Amino acid sequence: MSEYLQAKPAQQLLEPPEHTATEASQPARHQLPRLLRRPGGIFGLGWLALLVVLSLTASWWIPYGTNDQQLSAALQGPSAQHWLGTDELGRDLLSRIFAAGASTLGASLLTVAVAYAIAVPLALVAAERGGHTETVISRTTEIMMALPGTVIILAFIGVFGVDTVLIMTVLGVLISSGMYRVLLGVARSLREQLYVDAARVNGLGSWRVNLRHVLPGMRTVLAVQAALLFGIGLLIQSGLAFMGFGPKPPAPSWGAMIGTASQHIYDAPWLMVPSGLVLSLTVIAANLVADALTDPEEAPRTARRAGKRAGGAAAGPAEPDGSGVLDVRDLTVAVDDGPVLVSGVSFRVEPGRVLGLVGESGCGKTMTALAALGLLPAGVAVTGGALHWQGRDLAYLDERHLRPVRGREIAYVSQEPMVALDPMFSVAYQLTGPLRRLRGLSRAEARDGAVSLLKRVGIVDPQAVMRSYPHQLSGGMAQRVAIALALTGGPKLLVADEPTTALDVTVQAEILSLLRSLVSQSGTSVVIVTHDLGVVADLCDDVAVMYAGEIVESGTVTEVLDAPRHPYTKALLGANPHAGETVTPSHRLTAIPGQVPAPGSWPQGCRFRDRCLYATDACGQPVALEAADRGGTVRCVRATELAVAAAHPDERTPA
Amino acid sequence: MSTTTAPADTQQALALDVRDLTVHYGRRSRRKPVPPAVDGVSFSIAPGETIGLVGESGSGKSTIGKAVLGLQSATGGSISFFGDDITHAAPARRRALAAQLRVVFQDPYSSLNPAMTIGETLAEPLRLMGVGKAEAARRARTALERVGLPASAAERRPRQFSGGQRQRIAVARALVCDPKVVVCDEPVSALDLSTQAQVLNLLADLRDERGLSYLFVAHDLAVVRFLAQRVVVLYRGQVMETGAAAAVVEQPRHPYTRALTAAAPVPRPAEQAARRAAREAMGIGAAGLGTPSAAGCPFASRCPLATDVCRAERPALRRVGDSDVACHHATD
C-alpha cells in the first residue's frame, strides 16, 4: 500500500495530492476545519463555545440571583418560572449553574496551564539533551505518576483548607508527570526528524529549533491532551465540591449541586438532572473535541474480509490439478471505489522456475504478488482476471478456501525481516506451530523439524536460535528464520516481496544464495518482487518488468536484460550505476525524466510515453504486449525499430 | 596510523581534515564495554574533491557525517575545516560555519519540515546569516530553479512533492548559501532508480559548476564510484581500505572490500553468474558470525584469510598496490 501512496506524478505538483506516505506524521495544518468536519467535533466545540459565552455573560442574563431563596418553591421540577427547576432552598438552578460556569471552567484551565507550564519545557529539554538529563527528569516524573493523586490533593485540603487555586495548581503539578510522558514521546520522535538536524546544521540555536521545528509539530497532541486534561480537571474539581471541598456555600458549584441532589434523591430525583447533565455534557464535549482532533485508526478487519472480492462466489473447477503452475491472466487490482493499481497483468510461473517482478515504487508489483496469496491490504481487491493455481482460481476464493492454500501450497516472505516475525513469541514457538498444523507433526517431531529447517536455511547454531526472540536476531538471521517459516508447509510456490531490500549488500548475497539453493534442491518455484535488476540477474529465470500497473516487457533474464526492447527497461538499466561496465565520474547516468505516475493518473495509450525519449504520436493509442524479436514480449510500438537502432550505440541517449 | 591525504599541491588548504576521529554513543557502561561507533578514522578532502565513505549498517559512516556537522559530539580526534579546528565548535562558530558546511540527508520525507513552505525552509539559513527577507526569497527561488524545480515551488509545502523532488529541494537548501563542503548522507538510497540517477547527475553538475567538495556517505560502492574521486571503506567504525575510487572499486585489496564489491549484483545475467561463483569461492563468513575481538581486526571473524595475528593485533593502514589497506595479509 505504501508503495502506491508514495508515488506522486509530476502534474500533481500543481494540486495538493490526497495522500502521501508521511501525511500521518504531519502536524495538522488545518486543525479547525478537520475538527469541524466531524459531527463530534462540531457538537463538542459548539457546546463548549455556548457554555463559555453563557457563563461569561451570566451576570447579565440569568433570571434570578444565585442566592435568591424562595422556600415555597423549593425542589421543583422545570417550569415557566424556573426552566431547570429549583433546589432545596428554592433557588433557581439555571441561574446557579451558569453563575458557577466561569469559575469552574477557569479552574480547569488553570490545571491545564500549570500542567503544560511544567510538562512542555521538561519534555523539550529531555528530548533535546537525552542521557542523564532525561533519565533524571523521567525518573522523577515516574515517582510523581505513582502518587495517589486524589489522596494527595485531600491532604493538601486537610492542611490548607479549600483553596481552589491551590487545589487546581496541585492537580496540574500531579498531572504534569503523565503529560510529560506523552509529550516526551512526541518530542523525541520529532527530534528524530531530519529537518530538526537540518535546522541545527543551519546554525539555529537550541531555543529556536524547539520553537520553530519541534513545538509546531506537537500542536495536535497538545490540543488533544489539553482537551482531555480540561475534562479531567472538571471531573476532579466537581468531585471535590461534591464531597464538600468546593467553594463555600452559598456560592454555587456544579459538584456541590450534585451533592445536594444526592441527598434529595428520594424526594426530588429531578435535582440531579440539570447540574449532572451540564457537567457530563461539558466533559463529553471536551473528549469529543479531543477525539475529533485525533486521526481515527480504523479497525483493519483483516481476518474477516472473506467474500468481498468481485464475483464473491468460488468459481472454477474444484479439482486440484497438482501441476504447480501459477497462471495469471489479465489480473486487475483496484482500490475499493478508487484507482486501479494493477491492470491486465498476465504471467505464468512453471514449477521450479524463478520469476522476477521488477519495477519502481508504485508500479503495482507488490500488489500483483500479494494477490496470489489473497493478502491484499484492506480496501484493495482483485477486480478482474484470474489467478489459476492447481485447478482453482485464487482470485475468487474466499478466506476460508484460501487458508489451505496459504503456507501449504503458496508461502510468503516479506520485505522487513525484523518485523515479519511476531515479537512476542520465540522462534521455536513460531516454527513448531505451523509445522504441527501444516504437517500434522507431534510436539517433539515439530521441534526436530524446526531445527532441521533452521539448518536448511543456513543457521549454524539452530538450538540457540530456537530459544531466541525476534529482537535478538540480526536482520539476515531474521530473514533466514522467516524463510524457514515459509518452508514449514513445504510450499510449491514461494512469493517473496523484496526479501533483500532491507538488508546489507553482503547479507543480501547470502540470502540470494540461500534462495537459489532452496530452489535447486526442492524444485519450489518463486515469484520475487524487486526493484533491483541485479537481484533479477542473480536469482531469476524469467522476468516481467512492470510500469504503472502493467507489464511492459517480459522474457527470460538473458532476453530482457541483455537485449532490452522496451525504452523503460533500457532506461532502468542505464540509470543503474552497477550496469555500466566502465562508469567513470565523467559519465552521466541515464536519468528518466519525471517520475512514475500515480495510479489514477496514468496517461492514455502507452503509460511511459510522457517520460519516453522515443515517444511519437502513435504512442497515444493503447499498446498491446506483443512477441519481441529476441523472444519474450514487449509493449512498445517502436520496439522493432529501436531494436535495429540499438545496433548503433551512438543513439543510446538521444536528446 | 597512516591516512589518506589529498594530493600534495592542495595540502595547505584542505577543505576538511578528519584526524583519528572516535565517537562513542551513549553512556559507557562498565558491565558491557560498547565498541565505539567510529574508531580512529582519518581522511581529508581537498577543495573541489569528493570523498566517498562506504560501509554497511553499523560501519559508522553516517556517524562520521554527523560528527563533521556537529550533530554528534566526537569522543576523540579532531575535525578541521579549511585549517580551522571545529571538533568542538561553540554554537556561535557553528552558526558562522553553517553557510559553508551544508548537508543533504537520506530521507527526503523527514528532512523537510511539513509545517513550513519550501520558501521558508530555504530562507531559514539565509535569514540566520542576516540576509534580508526579500533577498533570501529571491535566492531561494534561484536555488529552486537551479535544481530543476519551478520558482513557484517556494509557496508549496513538502507533502505536495514526490521523493525525488523533495531531495532536489534538500539539495537546493544545501546550495542556497554558497557552501564549500556538502555532507551528502545517503542522498539517493531512499529514491527509485530513475530518480536516483536524476539526483546523482544533479549533484555531479553542481560540483563541477561550483567547485564543491562532497563528503559522500553511501552503502553502495557503485553510487560512490560515480561521484567520488577517493573512497574510504569502513567496517565497524574502522577504515578497512582507502584510495582512489577506481583502484578501490576495480582492484579491491582488503578482503572486506572484496566481499563488498563481489556481493553487489550486476544486471547482466552471465557476468553475474560468474561473479556469484567467484564470490562463493571466496569463502566469506556470514554476517554476524562470531564476535570480533576488540584487540584484533574487526573483520577477522568473517575473513577467509584470517589467522591468529588478525585476532590478536589490529592491522594498521599500509600501502598495498594503489590503496592503503588495513590488513595483515593483503597483497598486490
Added chain:
Amino acid sequence: MTRFLARRAAMAVLTLLAVIVLTFALVHSIPGSPGAVMLGPGASAQEIHAQNELLGWNQPLAVQFWDWITHAVRGDLGTSLTGGNEVGPDLASRLPVTAAIAFGATALSGVLGIVSGVVAAVRGGLVDRFITAFSGIVVSLPTFWLGILLVYIASIRLGWLPATGYTPFTDSPVDWAKSLALPVLSLAIGGAALVARQARASMVEALGQEHIRTLRATGIPPWRLLYVHALRNASVPVVAGLGMQFVGLFGSTVIVEQIFALPGLGQVAQAAVTSHDFPSVQGVVIIATVVVVVTNVALDVLISALNPKLRAA
C-alpha cells in the same frame, strides 16, 4: 528482567519516601498546630502549647521525622486528633472495604473493557463505531453522578440492591456482595469504557503489524491469529493500562464511599480532611501510597513476564 525489576523496586521505595517527606512537610507547613485542633477553638494559647509539647510538636523537625518513621515502620501511625483512637489499626480495619471496591471495580472494568475493546477492533464496522462512541460518552460521566443515578435506578426504582450501608463479609457474604455491587458498578462503568478504548487501540495496532500478514500467509486459523498472536501483542499496553486503572479507581473510592456510606478509607479521609486531623490524613496518604506502589511492582513483574524484550534484559 532482574535488573528491570530491581530498578522498579528501587523506584517504589523512593516513591514511598517521597510521599512520607511530602506529607510530613505539609503537616509542618500549616499555620495551625495539632494542639489547636485537638482542644478546639475554646482553648487558650497556653493550653495549646502544653498539648503540643505533649505531642512532641515543639521538638526539632528531624527528631520528629525520625520518630514518626520509626513508629510507622512498626505500623504505628500515631493517634487521631479528633477521635483519640490509633490511626494504624483504624485504617487497617477499613482497608479491606476500600480494597474490595477497588479490586472489584478493576476486575469488572477489565473484563468488560477488554471484551468490548477487542470485539470493536476485531469486528470493525458498525459494532466498532457503536462501542467507540458509547465508551466515549460513558468515560466522560462523573463517577459520583453515575453513582447517584445507579442508586436511583437500581435501588429506589427497582429495589434490587441496598442504596447505602455496608455488611461485613463475615456477617453475610451475599449481603456483603450486595452492599458492594452498586459502588463497584458505579466505578467500573467508566473504567470499562476507558479500558475498552485502550484495548481497542492496542488491538488495532497489533492487527496492523507486518507479522500479521506473515502469519496469515502460513494459513493460520483466524481465531489463532486474533486470540493468540494479536491479543498477546496487545496485552502489554492493556495490562499496563489496567494497573493505572487500579490506581485511579483506588483514589475514586473516596467519593463512592461517601455516596454509599461505606466504612472505608475514603470515609476516614473525608472526615479527617474536614477536621484537620493530620495523623489520620497522613495515615491515609501513606496507606494509599503503599497500595499503589505494591500494585505497580506487581504489575511490573507481570509486564516483564509478558514482554520478551524485558524478560531478556
